[in-house]
Amino acid sequence: MGAVTDDEVIRKRLLIDGDGAGDDRRINLLVKSFIKWCNSGSQEEGYSQYQRMLSTLSQCEFSMGKTLLVYDMNLREMENYEKIYKDIENSITAAHEKISECKKQILQAKRIRKNRQEYDALAKVIQHHPDRHETLKQLEALGKELQHLSHIKENVEDKLELRRKQFHVLLSTIHELQQTLENDEKLSEAEESQETQMETETKQ
Amino acid sequence: MSVLAQSASPCGRYLAAGNNYGEVAVFSLSAALSAEAKEESKKPVGVFQAHTGPVYALASTERHLLSASDGEIKAWAWAELGKKGCREVWTRRPPCRSSLEVPEINSLQLNSRDNSLVLAGGDGAVRVMDLETGTFTHELRGHRDYVHCLALREQLPQCLSGGEDGTVRLWDLRSGSQVQLIEVHKYEECSRPQNGKWIRCLATDSDWMVCGGGPALTLWHLRSVTPTTVFPLPPCQHHVLFHQDLVLAGGQGPGLHQFQLSGELRARVPCSSPALRCLCLNHRSPEHKVLTVAGNSPKIDVFTNLGYRAFSLAFA
Numbered sequence: 189m190g191a192v193t194d195d196e197v198i199r200k201r202l203l204i205d206g207d208g209a210g211d212d213r214r215i216n217l218l219v220k221s222f223i224k225w226c227n228s229g230s231q232e233e234g235y236s237q238y239q240r241m242l243s244t245l246s247q248c249e250f251s252m253g254k255t256l257l258v259y260d261m262n263l264r265e266m267e268n269y270e271k272i273y274k275d276i277e278n279s280i281t282a283a284h285e286k287i288s289e290c291k292k293q294i295l296q297a298k299r300i301r302k303n304r305q306e307y308d309a310l311a312k313v314i315q316h317h318p319d320r321h322e323t324l325k326q327l328e329a330l331g332k333e334l335q336h337l338s339h340i341k342e343n344v345e346d347k348l349e350l351r352r353k354q355f356h357v358l359l360s361t362i363h364e365l366q367q368t369l370e371n372d373e374k375l376s377e378a379e380e381s382q383e384t385q386m387e388t389e390t391k392q
Numbered sequence: 393m394s395v396l397a398q399s400a401s402p403c404g405r406y407l408a409a410g411n412n413y414g415e416v417a418v419f420s421l422s423a424a425l426s427a428e429a430k431e432e433s434k435k436p437v438g439v440f441q442a443h444t445g446p447v448y449a450l451a452s453t454e455r456h457l458l459s460a461s462d463g464e465i466k467a468w469a470w471a472e473l474g475k476k477g478c479r480e481v482w483t484r485r486p487p488c489r490s491s492l493e494v495p496e497i498n499s500l501q502l503n504s505r506d507n508s509l510v511l512a513g514g515d516g517a518v519r520v521m522d523l524e525t526g527t528f529t530h531e532l533r534g535h536r537d538y539v540h541c542l543a544l545r546e547q548l549p550q551c552l553s554g555g556e557d558g559t560v561r562l563w564d565l566r567s568g569s570q571v572q573l574i575e576v577h578k579y580e581e582c583s584r585p586q587n588g589k590w591i592r593c594l595a596t597d598s599d600w601m602v603c604g605g606g607p608a609l610t611l612w613h614l615r616s617v618t619p620t621t622v623f624p625l626p627p628c629q630h631h632v633l634f635h636q637d638l639v640l641a642g643g644q645g646p647g648l649h650q651f652q653l654s655g656e657l658r659a660r661v662p663c664s665s666p667a668l669r670c671l672c673l674n675h676r677s678p679e680h681k682v683l684t685v686a687g688n689s690p691k692i693d694v695f696t697n698l699g700y701r702a703f704s705l706a707f708a
Contacts, residue, residue, distance in 0.1 A: 295636070302637035305653035306600065309620035310613055 211251055218244045395686035395707060398670050399450035399457060401470050404677020406437070407684060408457050408473065409692055410447025411707060415439055416459060418473045419705050421680045424694065434705045440478060442466060449500040451509070453523065456481060458502075460511060463494035465521075484526055486511065486519050499542040501551065503565065510551050510565070512539035518553050518563060530568040534561050540605070543594040552596055554603055558589030562614075574617055576603060582610040582622050593632045595639075600653075602639055604629035609641055611653060621655040630687075631671050638698075640683070642668030648685055650698060664704050665689040 201212070218241060225237045397410045405422040417436035424433045443461035451458045456467040466480040488494055495514025502509055503520075508529070512518040516535040521528050537556035544551050549565045562572040576582060577589035584607055592605030601612045609629050611621040629643035638658065639651045644667045650659045665687030672684045682702075683695040690707040 298637040302653060305637070306613075308654060309611065310616075313613070313616075313618050313620050 211248065214244055214248055218248065393690045393707065394669055394688045395690070395692060396446060396448055396669055397450040397459075398672035398684055398686055398692070399452045400672060400674040400676055401457075402452055402454050402676060404674055404680050406470070406473075407672070407674070407692075407705075408450055408452075409684075409686060409707065410442065410450050410459055411690075412446035414441055414443040414445055414447055414461065416442040416447060416450070416457075416468075416473075417707050419692070421674065421682065421694075424703070424705060425680055425682070425696070429703075434703065436705075436707065438473060438475065438478075439707075440473075442468070442480075445496065448496055448498050448513075449511075451500040451502050453502060458500060458509065460497035460500050460513075462496045463488060463513075465497065465500070465509075465511065482526065484521065486521070486528055488515060495538070498538065498540055501542045501544050503544055503549075503551075505549065510542055510544065512542050512553055512555075514538045516555065516557075518542065518551065520565060520568075530565070532563045532568060532570065534563075534570045534573075535559065540590065540592050541594045543596040543601070545596055545598050547598045552594055552601065554591030554594045554605070556590045558591060558606070560591055560594065560601070560603055572617070574612070576607050576610070579607075579619050581619050582607045584608055587628055592628065592630055593641075593643075595632045595634050597634045600634075602632050602634065602641075604632055604641065604643070609639075611639070611655075621653065623649075623651050623655055624657070625649060630667070630669050633671050633673060635673060635683075635698075640671060640698075642671050642685060642687065648695075659699060661695070661699065661701060663687070663693045663701060664691040665693075 221237060221241055221244070225234060225241060228234050228237060394412045395409050396412055399408050400406070400421075401408070405420065407419045407421050408416055409419070410416045417439040419435075420433065420437045423429060423437075426433075442459050443464070443466070445462035447459050447461055449460040452470070455470060457470055457473060458465055458467050464483055464485045466483045468478065468480050472478040486497070497511050497513035499513070500509060500511050507523050509521045509523055510518060511521065516533070516538055518530075518532040518535075518539060519528050520530040520532075532553075535553065535555045535557055536559075539553050539555040541554045542551060543553075545562075550571060551563050551565055552560055553563065554560045558575060558577040560574040560576060561570050562574075563569070564571050576591060577585070583589070588606035590606045591603050593603065595602045596614075599614055601614050603610065603612065604623075604625075605628055609623040609625050609632065610619045611623070612619050623639070623641070625641065625643070625645060627643050627645035629641045631643070632639060632641045634640075637652065639653065641649045641651065642663075646666060647660045647662045648668060648671070649657060650661070652658055663685055665685075666689070668685055668687035670686055672686075674680055674682050674684070681696075683698065684692050684705075685695065686692040691704040692707065693701045693704050696702045
């Protein structure tokens with residue numbers, strides 16, 4: 189048990205000694221001077237020793253105060269660093285999220301660009317074909333011409349029919365007249381031959 | 393050696409790549425992308441011989457890696473890949489007319505809507521295989537030559553196929569009939585008769601489609617079937633992808649080209665391979681969201697940012 193505590197003590201002393209050889213030696217000196225002062229005789233020496241001891245004491249208190257302040261400062265620095273660390277972590281996650289958002293946006297923009305290019309490609313092809321309004325107008329004009337021409341054709345055909353009928357009437361009248369004339373001639377010939385026959389009969 | 397196909401694992405942390413010797417290599421993307429990546433993390437975690445012929449296409453389901461080669465499709469479990477002696481979970485051979493001429497399967501597309509696999513290849517037919525039962529449900533015939541590439545439309549149950557005969561055909565997957573036929577080489581804006589009329593690569597965005605190959609790389613509007621933008625790229629393109637608002641294209645010209653939909657070239661990034669054969673975007677894991685580019689060399693370039701090449705994985 190004694191050995192362990194000795195080791196601990198030595199370890200602690202070595203650790204604390206990082207402050208410099210001053211404080212520990214000062215405390216030892218203080219203790220020694222206190223013992224000397226208790227054993228000393230004369231008053232002025234005692235008084236001066238007393239003053240010296242008070243000053244060493246205040247020096248020790250001062251350095252202790254300094255160490256406490258440094259300890260406080262370290263604690264606060266640690267808190268500060270923790271806060272900064274958390275802030276940085278948050279901003280890293282935010283940046284990651286922004287990156288994935290931006291990636292989605294890029295994909296969306298690429299899709300939009302692709303659609304636009306497809307649209308452009310089709311539009312180019314469509315432009316090669318003539319305008320619809322013009323084609324419609326041409327169709328209308330052609331239709332009107334067609335109608336007009338068919339009207340004319342109808343008229344001409346009607347006229348042709350009429351003339352044909354008139355000629356037919358004329359020709360049939362001529363034909364009838366011819367028939368009547370022929371009949372008349374035949375009748376007159378027949379009458380004449382009858383008369384000559386009667387004459388020869390009466391002569392005999 | 394050329395790397396012909398790539399696919400990312402369902403968790404997004406591994407990448408499988410197949411080359412023209414029939415080998416498939418598995419790379420660990422999480423190791424290669426981590427802060428302490430060393431030279432060994434850029435080498436494959438495991439390499440195994442998947443097929444005797446070249447591996448033309450790779451696709452990943454939730455648990456399996458599907459690889460396609462000459463006339464057969466094999467499925468491998470992702471959990472076992474790369475370990476010694478891993479064997480395929482199943483092999484399926486689509487029906488072919490004669491056993492002498494086994495057509496290669498050029499392209500695989502997974503239709504997660506009804507858990508089926510659409511495949512197409514050398515005999516010009518697009519087939520739909522149900523993944524649970526393994527039966528070939530539809531056989532869509534129409535192409536007059538072999539089919540190079542497939543793409544699935546997300547909003548309609550349709551599939552596009554492009555082939556050597558210069559046509560892009562749209563098929564309705566429910567009824568199994570051809571919905572539309574686009575003869576790309578007949579349109580003057582994009583046809584390049586000096587290269588031929590073959591369509592090597594297709595990508596679709598439901599309303600729009602990009603196709604390239606012999607004719608120039610063009611953006612089409614599918615509803616009106618009009619070519620809207622022709623991208624100014626003289627060499628023939630082997631693989632094209634839509635990504636956000638860009639079109640990424642890789643082909644015979646050096647470097648990966650990035651275009652905006654209006655036709656402007658936004659970037660041309662140099663890559664390790666002289667010609668690029670396949671591009672793969674890893675969507676499945678947000679931390680390992682990379683674009684991997686491979687072509688006629690044993691190096692696979694990894695892009696973390698589309699503007700520059702971050703590093704390369706080595707196949708061998």
